[in-house]
Amino acid sequence: MGRKLLLENAHIEGIRYYDTYRRNGGYAAAEKALKSMGPEAVLEEVKKSGLRGRGGAGFPTGMKWSFIAKPEGVPRYLVCNADESEPGTFKDRYLMEFIPHLLIEGLLISSFTLGANACYIYIRGEYAWIPDILEQAIAEAKNNGWLGKNIQGTGFDLEIYVQRGAGAYICGEETALIESLEGKRGNPRIKPPFPAVKGLWQCPTVVNNVETLAAVVPIIKYGGDEYIKLGTGKSTGTKLISACGNINKPGVYEIEMNISVEEFIFSDEYCGGIRNGKRLKACIPGGSSVPVLPANLLLKTAKGETRMMTYESLADGGFATGSMLGSGGFIVMDEDQCIVKNTLTFARFYHHESCGQCSPCREGTGWMEKVLKNIETGKGKMSDIDLLWDIQRKIEGNTICPLGDAAAWPVAAAIRHFRDEFEWHVKNPEEAQRRNFGLAHYADPLPVAATV
Amino acid sequence: MVQFSEEKLNKVKEIIARYPEGKQKSALIPVLHLAQESFGGWLSAETMDYVASLLQIKPIEVYEVATFYSMFNLTPVGKYLFEVCQTGPCMVSGSDNIIEYIKSKLGIGVGETTPDGMFTLKLVECLGACGYAPMMQLGKHYREHLTPAKVDEIIAECRAKAN
Numbered sequence: 181m182g183r184k185l186l187l188e189n190a191h192i193e194g195i196r197y198y199d200t201y202r203r204n205g206g207y208a209a210a211e212k213a214l215k216s217m218g219p220e221a222v223l224e225e226v227k228k229s230g231l232r233g234r235g236g237a238g239f240p241t242g243m244k245w246s247f248i249a250k251p252e253g254v255p256r257y258l259v260c261n262a263d264e265s266e267p268g269t270f271k272d273r274y275l276m277e278f279i280p281h282l283l284i285e286g287l288l289i290s291s292f293t294l295g296a297n298a299c300y301i302y303i304r305g306e307y308a309w310i311p312d313i314l315e316q317a318i319a320e321a322k323n324n325g326w327l328g329k330n331i332q333g334t335g336f337d338l339e340i341y342v343q344r345g346a347g348a349y350i351c352g353e354e355t356a357l358i359e360s361l362e363g364k365r366g367n368p369r370i371k372p373p374f375p376a377v378k379g380l381w382q383c384p385t386v387v388n389n390v391e392t393l394a395a396v397v398p399i400i401k402y403g404g405d406e407y408i409k410l411g412t413g414k415s416t417g418t419k420l421i422s423a424c425g426n427i428n429k430p431g432v433y434e435i436e437m438n439i440s441v442e443e444f445i446f447s448d449e450y451c452g453g454i455r456n457g458k459r460l461k462a463c464i465p466g467g468s469s470v471p472v473l474p475a476n477l478l479l480k481t482a483k484g485e486t487r488m489m490t491y492e493s494l495a496d497g498g499f500a501t502g503s504m505l506g507s508g509g510f511i512v513m514d515e516d517q518c519i520v521k522n523t524l525t526f527a528r529f530y531h532h533e534s535c536g537q538c539s540p541c542r543e544g545t546g547w548m549e550k551v552l553k554n555i556e557t558g559k560g561k562m563s564d565i566d567l568l569w570d571i572q573r574k575i576e577g578n579t580i581c582p583l584g585d586a587a588a589w590p591v592a593a594a595i596r597h598f599r600d601e602f603e604w605h606v607k608n609p610e611e612a613q614r615r616n617f618g619l620a621h622y623a624d625p626l627p628v629a630a631t632v
Numbered sequence: 633m634v635q636f637s638e639e640k641l642n643k644v645k646e647i648i649a650r651y652p653e654g655k656q657k658s659a660l661i662p663v664l665h666l667a668q669e670s671f672g673g674w675l676s677a678e679t680m681d682y683v684a685s686l687l688q689i690k691p692i693e694v695y696e697v698a699t700f701y702s703m704f705n706l707t708p709v710g711k712y713l714f715e716v717c718q719t720g721p722c723m724v725s726g727s728d729n730i731i732e733y734i735k736s737k738l739g740i741g742v743g744e745t746t747p748d749g750m751f752t753l754k755l756v757e758c759l760g761a762c763g764y765a766p767m768m769q770l771g772k773h774y775r776e777h778l779t780p781a782k783v784d785e786i787i788a789e790c791r792a793k794a795n
Contacts, residue, residue: 255652267719267758300650304705305761307664308772341650346661346701349757363660363693365700382657422763424721430763442638468720507760517724525720529757532702 182436184409185392185398185418190278196313198320201281207326209400213289214334217400222293226396229405230416232260235261235352235389236467236507238491249384257385259298259361259391260287262303262310262347262460263352266522267468267529268509269318271420272390272472276310276430278305279394280317286393287340288326291401297337302357305346314342320561349533353581354387356535367537368581391420392403401434411437415490419508421450426514428452441465441494442479458514461619462598465494466506468526469586472519473503474622499593518616523594524552530587541584543626544575548591555602558609565602569595598622633672634682644686658686660697663687664704673713674705702756710745711750712790715769718755720761730766731755732781737787750794751787 194200201207201574213222227242248256260283264272269343276283283301293297301353303310313591321327329337343361345351351360355369358380379385395417399407415437424430427445431453435444444450445460454460460475479489480503487494494505513522551568554560572588579585595602600620605612635705636644644663663683664675671679675698684691698704705713713733718727731753735741738751745752761767763774775786 250789264760265758268721268762269761270760270764273760304760305701306662306769334692343650343658344662344665346665347756348702360661361658361696362655363689365696381652424762424765425724430765432763464720509723511721511724511762512725518724522720522724525718525723529719530759535700 182434183438184434184439185402185410185419186275186394186406186420187279187432187434189200195279196277196281196317198281198317198324202324203278205401206281207285207324209295209397210285210288210292211327211332214292214332214336219295220292222289222400225404226293226399229407230401230404230414231264231395231399231407232414232491233389233397234391234414234419234508236266236469236499238590239628240504241388241392244376244388245290245294245386248386249376249377250295251312252382255298255383256294256296257378257383258287258291258294258299259300259357259382259385259387260299261352261354261357262301262307262390263349263357263389264307264390264507265304265349265352265533266507266509267526268424268464268511269422269467270424271422271432271508273307273310274422275390275394275420275503276307277313280314281321282394282397283314283390284317284321284326284340288321288331288338289340289396289432290388290393292336296386297339299338299340300361300380301340301342302351302361303344304351305344308344309556311342311344313534317572318329318342322435344559348535350530350535350581350583353583356581357387359384364532366509366533368583370580376607387574392602412490413492415492415505419489419505421510423451423510423512425510426455426458426517428455431605434610435489437488437490437504439489440479441489444510451510451512454512454514456514458516459619460512460516461517461622462513462519464503464511464513464590466504467509468506468511468529469589471499471502471589472505472522472597473593474597475599476502488566499589500596503579503593515619516616519598520552520556520605523591524556526590527587530583534583534587538579538584540575540578544571544584545587548587552591555605555613558605559600560606560609562603562606564593564606565599634665634667634676634679636670636686640666640670648687657689657693660689660694661701664694664698668704673709673711674707678684680792692703692755708745708756710750710751711794712770713752713754715754715756715759717757717759717761717765719758721758722765722767727778730768730778730780730783731781737783750790 195565231241232238356366360366375385418431481496531549534541572591576588601617680694766778767776
């Protein structure tokens with residue numbers, strides 16, 4: 181069984197509350213950081229740990245922190261990105277709901293390191309019950325001297341506030357999030373300037389994902405050198421994976437980044453295999469925007485090596501034969517699922533969520549949805565497949581923020597790996613409405629799920 | 633006339649106090665949530681103008697935000713709003729059947745409200761409950777692992793609460 185750092189105490193009853201959290205070693209890392217380490221040593225430790233942003237982009241956290249500008253007399257802010265909206269991703273929700281103090285402690289250590297005296301947690305509006313949990317944890321932390329003025333006698337002040345969004349995927353993009361926090365539409369900003377220089381209210385700001393900030397706690401507690409011992413290569417430490425789709429045990433799992441994709445899907449410790457004894461057809465391993473992989477490329481790379489649950493291994497082969505770890509939103513599809521229909525739901529999603537600022541994304545996402553809908557409902561033409569390919573090519577890289585790329589990649593990957601399924605839809609419009617294309621050759625030579 | 637209670641006005645003040653001096657516009661989204669909860673589950677032009685006056689910003693600044701975010705309803709909705717997820721992970725777990733079931737059970741289409749004003753059906757995009765699919769949002773909470781039987785229970789529960 182893999183070692184757990186974030187969820188190691190998740191099973192303890194009452195861990196949501198301060199007393200239990202504290203009794204089980206909570207706030208020891210904050211004490212260490214504030215009282216005996218100081219900001220520079222904490223930053224060094226985070227750099228040493230190799231921690232990479234857990235929201236999807238995987239940017240080194242220590243490096244991001246080191247970019248923050250420090251002009252005299254200008255406040256700095258830490259913003260916690262809890263907008264978790266990437267389809268397939270529901271890990272941050274789990275952390276916030278069940279171990280809120282882990283996040284609060286992470287925010288305290290991180291704010292201290294950055295020299296921020298105010299921190300905002302921007303949480304997606306639909307998670308409407310979670311702000312109450314977080315605010316209770318904040319109040320408890322404050323009552324125990326971990327927030328407010330002169331924290332634990334160190335002279336450091338910090339206030340944490342929770343702000344709800346109101347339903348907009350784009351607000352997970354850091355500059356759109358900042359706009360939203362300022363009470364505006366979530367239109368991403370042109371970069372540079374980056375938030376580290378001009379962020380919230382034009383002040384230096386760091387925006388990090390919930391899981392990233394929570395991971396700072398074990399890094400400080402055990403040290404960067406210990407953290408790096410878990411995982412492999414540049415995928416250090418542990419990662420939360422939210423697994424969903426046609427598997428026996430959907431849920432949130434903390435994995436050491438040294439297990440294979442096959443083990444993750446089929447072992448009883450994790451997903452427990454494919455539901456109802458079906459066979460694995462395809463998987464989107466890192467949230468809806470990363471490329472879908474057919475089973476044969478999922479479990480082994482194109483070179484025939486075992487595919488691992490790491491940033492590097494999942495990306496092996498580039499977009500031609502690989503994918504990405506992304507946010508850890510792991511969506512598994514069995515032999516009964518229709519790739520065209522699934523791609524259509526994502527195209528509709530990105531069309532709905534496009535902020536409308538850039539024409540290629542605003543127009544292109546709607547166009548892709550329309551063409552996919554035609555193919556799915558039996559009104560497609562062969563030329564539509566090439567048209568789709570053409571549209572996604574023209575969105576990718578031509579927008580202010582990565583939403584355009586996120587919309588293009590799933591369509592491109594679906595056509596790249598499942599073109600025959602699209603063609604089958606066009607050639608057999610009536611049959612395509614009654615049944616799905618099935619496995620074709622995608623699962624060969626794969627074993628049937630062992631036991632159900 | 634649209635007017636917050638004393639208690640809600642204090643809440644507004646508390647929200648504004650979270651931001652630096654002069655940055656009260658940042659309170660817009662939280663205050664719009666509060667307004668939607670307080671004034672019938674949707675935002676009328678009058679409500680939005682009221683929020684603008686509270687935050688000392690122009691009404692257009694409120695309209696452009698209210699129209700951007702999908703949680704703000706710009707037309708009246710039923711007492712109970714069923715917001716059912718239809719994105720990939722829910723779809724592969726059978727959300728289509730749940731949506732069809734709700735439609736036939738309530739006798740309404742997507743975006744419609746039952747004649748008694750009790751239920752509105754809205755389809756939404758991923759709500760971050762993919763592992764517990766199919767699901768819907770009902771008020772502040774999620775209803776997960778939906779089955780036709782569970783939908784029946786939820787409808788009965790809403791009816792009982794309304795009586």
